Amino acid sequence: MSIQDDFKPAPPADITEAEEFAALRKRVRALLAGHVTPERLNKFDEAEEYDVELYREIGAAGLIKLDGELHGHGPKHQAQAVVLEELGAGPTSVGVSMVVQYMGVQLLHSYGNEAQQEEFLAPLHRGEAKMxxxxxxxxxxxxxxxxxxxxxxxxxxxxxxxxxxxxxxxxxxxxxxxxxxxxxxxxxxxxxxxxxxxxxxxxxxxxxxxxxxxxxxxxxxxxxxxxxxxxxxxxxxxxxxxRGFRQVLGTLNGERLNGAAVALGIARGAMETAVGWARQRHAFGRAVGSFQGLQHSLVDASVKIESARLLLRQAAEASDAGQGTNETWSAMAKLAASDAATTTTDIGMRTMAGWGFFRGLPMQRYFRDARLYTFAPLTDEMTRNYIGEKHLGLPRSF
Ligand SMILES: Cc1cc2nc3c(=O)[nH]c(=O)nc-3n(C[C@H](O)[C@H](O)[C@H](O)COP(=O)(O)OP(=O)(O)OC[C@H]3O[C@@H](n4cnc5c(N)ncnc54)[C@H](O)[C@@H]3O)c2cc1C
Incomplete structure (x- = not known):
């Protein structure tokens, strides 16, 4: 048996949250456990193919339509963040596509007339169509x-x-x-x-x-x-x-939040992989995770992950409650999560050294995928511009 066959990542983080979101997280994990294997993830990444079967299952499980009936209300930002974090930690590319589907749902909810909602939104909700x-x-x-x-x-x-x-x-x-x-x-x-x-x-x-x-x-x-x-x-x-671009800007809060949730998932997936590796890989008669240099770097990255999680939760709660501060919290959550993802995947690659490069293990995929959320849906630089102006009250910097 080779080293990669032997390797098991640490179990997924046990996240403290309100009962309804814990139940949703459990449901998403069960769906993914029944569908996604490391081999399958690798196959789709290598073949550059979309896992349309998984997308259909996500739709059939009601996870695209998370906010009740058309024009309905509910804690959709918090719920979407849970789904997207779980996807980000596993089938990241499907998570990225789900950010787009949720945006489409939002745009159709907000601006679609009855005929458009019937034709485009209903099949999107069921996962029968993809936009x-x-x-x-x-x-x-x-x-x-x-x-x-x-x-x-x-x-x-x-x-x-x-x-x-x-x-x-x-x-x-x-x-x-x-x-x-x-x-x-x-x-x-x-x-x-x-x-x-x-x-x-x-x-x-x-x-x-x-x-x-x-x-x-x-x-x-x-x-x-x-x-x-x-x-x-x-x-x-x-x-x-x-006025289409103005209308899109109105949904950007949700996109920032959802991008942050996928980035948080990437960071968590990379951390679980790194910690699993650091426990079982030995050098000089000890687990490599016992060397303080590596351990402290992993700890610093885990602090970034939990800080991003708290900001994201605060931003999603404020967005669901329609509070005025939601947009700056969302921008901060996006910055914190993209930082957590790039930092964790970097230390993850260091922890695994040569094995980080191996395409049969997921760290290199997390490392590549993490780059997306440094510039999407809005670059980190533009996000900083926004926070400088709206949160600190400084003059517009561009
Ligand atoms: C994998 C992937 C998926 C994507 N998906 C989609 C999609 O589905 N739909 C879609 O429409 N687009 C999509 N995009 C495009 C993405 O949204 C853009 O790449 C992003 O908006 C940045 O634009 P740009 O790449 O043209 O960078 P540029 O606009 O050329 O920016 C270059 C650099 O200049 C900086 N910069 C620019 N203006 C300022 C300023 N005022 N202050 C400070 N810095 C500044 C930027 O921060 C950046 O560092 C995707 C891109 C990728 C790679």
Missing amino acids: SFALSEPDGGTDVARAMKTRATQLADGSWSVSGQKKWIGGAMDADYLILLARTSEISRAAIDGITMFLVPRSTPGIRTEVIDTMGIRGLAQCDVYLDDVRVPEANVLGERD
Whole structure:
């Protein structure tokens, strides 16, 4: 038996939380235990394939529709954070795709009319359909409104013709539909005005997707989406014409929180793997986890993980309660979780040394995947800009 066959990560962290979230966490862990094995995770990462079967099971278990009926209320941010942390710690790429699905659900809840909710939201809730969110473009993701070259022009019959290119669109290859943002008006007072959201079936003529070869999140294809005179009926405008980007900004709080939850999961998964390794790997007649240099680094990383968890919980609670401070807490949680993920995966790689490099064990995957949340959905630098302005009351720094 080889060393990797022998290796078992430490058991998942026992997390203290309110009963309803503990029960939800248990349910998600049971679903994953029945479906996800280390071999399966490895297979999807190596093959750069999406685990669509797992996605369908998540939908069938009601985990996409976590907030009751349409327009319903409930502790959805806290519940989504639980699901996403568990996915982040295991099938991370599916977790990343779920951040996008929750965003789609939110946008459709908030801005979809009855017909759009019937056509697009209901199958999304059941996990029978999958959506991609197409905002970023080759010339810029951070200042995307100013960089946006994708144009939608209204034709005489009221329908729209959309042309342009979107970049880094997660899961676009096998999505059923896209929420697509395009510039619809040039005469805007601010660059963020004059942009509209469209609901577009991916099979619409004129849409071509190409997979981009990326270092991480390989279980969810990142795509170039080319749009050439894509015809979209007026009925598929989502929300208010020319105010689409503002409407998206309104959901960014949820995305920050959800990104933080996946990053926290990556950090926890990496920590469990590192601690399992540090206990069983020996050097000089002792477990390597007994060497103080390594042990203290693991301890420092675990403090970052628990600090991120507390900030995330506070932010999610404030968001569910509709408190005004929620957005700054969410931004802080996102920064703390991305830091916890990059720090823990770094010390995890050091702890495993040569075995960290081995593609048959998960540390290298956590290490690669952790990079995503340093820049998505918003870069850490822009997140700091936001906190500086909103929390510290300093002048806008850009
Ligand atoms: C795996 C993956 C999945 C993705 N999924 C999606 C998706 O599903 N849909 C989608 O639309 N997009 C997606 N993206 C794109 C992602 O949202 C962008 O990469 C991100 O917004 C950053 O944009 P950029 O890469 O163009 O960086 P740039 O905007 O070019 O930024 C470059 C650097 O400049 C810094 N910077 C810029 N402005 C400022 C400022 N004012 N102050 C301080 N620093 C600044 C940034 O922080 C960064 O460090 C994905 C990307 C990846 C790699």
